[in-house]
Amino acid sequence: MTYTLVLLRHGESEWNAKNLFTGWVDVPLSEKGRAEAVRGGEFLKEAGVLPEKLFTSMLRRAIMTANLALDAADRHWIPVERHWRLNERHYGALQGKNKKEIRDEYGEEQFMQWRRSYDVPPPPIEAGSEFSQDADPRYAGEPIPATECLKDVLERLLPYWESRIVPEIKTGKTVMIAAHGNSLRAIVKHLDDISDDDIAGVNIPTGIPLVYELDEKTLKPVKKGGTYLDPEAEAKIAAVANQGK
Numbered sequence: 001m002t003y004t005l006v007l008l009r010h011g012e013s014e015w016n017a018k019n020l021f022t023g024w025v026d027v028p029l030s031e032k033g034r035a036e037a038v039r040g041g042e043f044l045k046e047a048g049v050l051p052e053k054l055f056t057s058m059l060r061r062a063i064m065t066a067n068l069a070l071d072a073a074d075r076h077w078i079p080v081e082r083h084w085r086l087n088e089r090h091y092g093a094l095q096g097k098n099k100k101e102i103r104d105e106y107g108e109e110q111f112m113q114w115r116r117s118y119d120v121p122p123p124p125i126e127a128g129s130e131f132s133q134d135a136d137p138r139y140a141g142e143p144i145p146a147t148e149c150l151k152d153v154l155e156r157l158l159p160y161w162e163s164r165i166v167p168e169i170k171t172g173k174t175v176m177i178a179a180h181g182n183s184l185r186a187i188v189k190h191l192d193d194i195s196d197d198d199i200a201g202v203n204i205p206t207g208i209p210l211v212y213e214l215d216e217k218t219l220k221p222v223k224k225g226g227t228y229l230d231p232e233a234e235a236k237i238a239a240v241a242n243q244g245k
């Protein structure tokens with residue numbers, strides 16, 4: 001027997017469209033992003049992959065994507081849990097900055113190190129600044145970061161994965177996680193045992209369900225990398241990799 005896990009990155013956000021580093025800034029979906037979310041739900045329905053339990057981050061682009069996708073799949077009624085541990089990687093002082101401008105100012109190497117290295121975080125965001133989250137009531141009392149590298153994301157996400165998500169998967173329910181490019185890269189790294197170096201080359205496209213069948217004993221993927229439900233996923237993955245160029 002296998003368990004089914006669906007990973008869904010939110011549809012295009014307004015800041016994805018403007019090529020801005022987003023992180024924990026709570027921006028809405030663009031019109032294209034809403035359409036991607038609905039299409040994502042249609043892919044689920046067509047494939048007969050019907051989520052029974054939903055986990056989301058605390059950010060509206062993931063929440064709205066899940067709502068739109070599940071509505072399109074007639075699964076809008078399933079129980080949901082939300083947690084900041086599924087949030088996007090905190091992009092520190094880069095939040096709100098244009099990716100191309102940062103690349104032009106600091107050069108390709110520094111840009112890629114901040115964007116895709118496993119263990120080098122961008123400079124921390126200043127408390128109280130325009131795009132910081134320190135006064136946001138949804139995180140009150142929580143140990144939230146001021147910047148994160150992917151390693152930090154994995155370290156804050158894994159306790160939630162183990163304590164809340166794994167038990168749901170083990171009930172045999174089809175579990176869906178609606179989250180973000182980098183929080184999902186952390187989950188994929190963990191599931192597929194991807195090395196710290198190789199994870200730099202993994203990009204996740206917006207709004208396309210990624211389905212993993214997990215071995216019931218090991219909880220490891222039966223097929224490494226899972227299966228994207230959109231036949232055009234490859235081109236969309238390449239577009240994410242090339243952002244900032």
Ligand SMILES: O=C(O)[C@@H](CO)OP(=O)(O)O
Nearest residue numbers: 020021022023088115181
């Ligand atoms: O800006 C961000 O928060 C993320 C996801 O959109 O970007 P990147 O793919 O550059 O890590």
